Amino acid sequence: MFKTSDIVGGSQKYTGSSRIALLAPEAYLTELEVIRENPTSLVHVAEIACPIYGRIQGFVKTFPSRFIESALANELAAYLLACADQLSVAEQAYVLILRTEQLFKVHPNFRVELANDDGLSYAWVTKAIEGHPLRLLHPVNEPELQKRLRKWPLLPRVLAFDDLVANEDRSHDNLIAINNGVFALVDHAEIAGGIARVDEFLDPTMRSKNQLLSMLYGDVVPSNISSGMMLAAERHIEIFQQIEPELKYWYDILFPDSNARSHALLSFLNERARNSVPRIRQQQGFLI
Numbered sequence: 001m002f003k004t005s006d007i008v009g010g011s012q013k014y015t016g017s018s019r020i021a022l023l024a025p026e027a028y029l030t031e032l033e034v035i036r037e038n039p040t041s042l043v044h045v046a047e048i049a050c051p052i053y054g055r056i057q058g059f060v061k062t063f064p065s066r067f068i069e070s071a072l073a074n075e076l077a078a079y080l081l082a083c084a085d086q087l088s089v090a091e092q093a094y095v096l097i098l099r100t101e102q103l104f105k106v107h108p109n110f111r112v113e114l115a116n117d118d119g120l121s122y123a124w125v126t127k128a129i130e131g132h133p134l135r136l137l138h139p140v141n142e143p144e145l146q147k148r149l150r151k152w153p154l155l156p157r158v159l160a161f162d163d164l165v166a167n168e169d170r171s172h173d174n175l176i177a178i179n180n181g182v183f184a185l186v187d188h189a190e191i192a193g194g195i196a197r198v199d200e201f202l203d204p205t206m207r208s209k210n211q212l213l214s215m216l217y218g219d220v221v222p223s224n225i226s227s228g229m230m231l232a233a234e235r236h237i238e239i240f241q242q243i244e245p246e247l248k249y250w251y252d253i254l255f256p257d258s259n260a261r262s263h264a265l266l267s268f269l270n271e272r273a274r275n276s277v278p279r280i281r282q283q284q285g286f287l288i
């Protein structure tokens with residue numbers, strides 16, 4: 001993982017135009033509320049000192065130490081790709097370095113899972129998005145919720161995006177309703193084979209389960225949605241090329257000793273982007 005020499009001062013290096021910053025432990029101010037603890041991820045809200053926005057509320061997401069590298073790699077890649085695809089995500093994201101002790105205090109039942117050799121842990125933090133998770137918005141009114149999603153102008157682009165990154169986890173939980181009929185995306189830990197994958201064996205031709213697509217349309221996808229997905233897919237190569245240098249920059253910092261790992265994810269995404277159009281065409285049953 002990082003060499004601590006990458007940390008300069010309090011709120012660190014980030015590339016000029018980037019929406020991602022690297023934060024040192026001092027940027028973590030106060031724990032506010034534990035949101036979720038499960039065997040693959042731990043999420044809480046905390047007050048964070050952000051170099052751009054000052055004191056903000058952030059969703060601090062951390063992972064058992066054996067998953068942390070692939071989880072961060074996935075969140076970073078999908079966040080950058082989503083920004084380049086002009087999809088709505090948190091305004092700012094951070095890779096936060098914490099003393100593992102700080103996390104023990106918030107998640108005392110997960111000491112064993114979080115423990116590591118150097119006493120430093122890493123979290124993926126996103127600035128809180130103002131809005132409600134879809135799951136809470138219409139808990140008993142599923143048809144209303146589906147109706148809203150089907151009318152969402154960006155839906156085909158999101159469906160194509162989830163296919164690009166092989167995201168199998170676009171549940172109600174991972175969409176935030178930010179406005180009437182407008183949604184933001186969170187949680188990209190489970191892209192590209194998920195956090196438990198063996199990176200070197202990523203298969204770019206894998207068929208990923210597109211949860212949102214099946215929830216809304218089952219096996220019969222309307223032609224305007226299919227063609228919208230194809231149109232979105234045509235931009236995937238350009239989008240990948242746009243973010244590749246920055247993603248590489250982050251991977252070089254995060255995984256200085258493990259080129260194979262970052263190389264595997266970068267070439268997976270590159271291949272997926274190159275094949276987005278034929279892959280989606282084939283899935284949607286287009287003849288040409």
Ligand SMILES: Nc1ncnc2c1ncn2[C@@H]1O[C@H](COP(=O)(O)OP(=O)(O)OP(=O)(O)O)[C@@H](O)[C@H]1O
Pocket residue numbers: 035036038040041042043059061090126127128129130133169173174176186187188189190
């Ligand atoms: N930036 C954010 N703004 C508002 N709400 C957020 C944000 N990030 C996360 N959330 C909320 O916190 C919940 C948990 O976060 P997230 O989905 O990232 O973790 P998770 O579901 O535990 O992770 P995984 O599915 O990878 O195990 C989300 O479902 C969402 O409701």
Ligand SMILES: [Mg+2]
Pocket residue numbers: 173174187
């Ligand atoms: Mg989630």
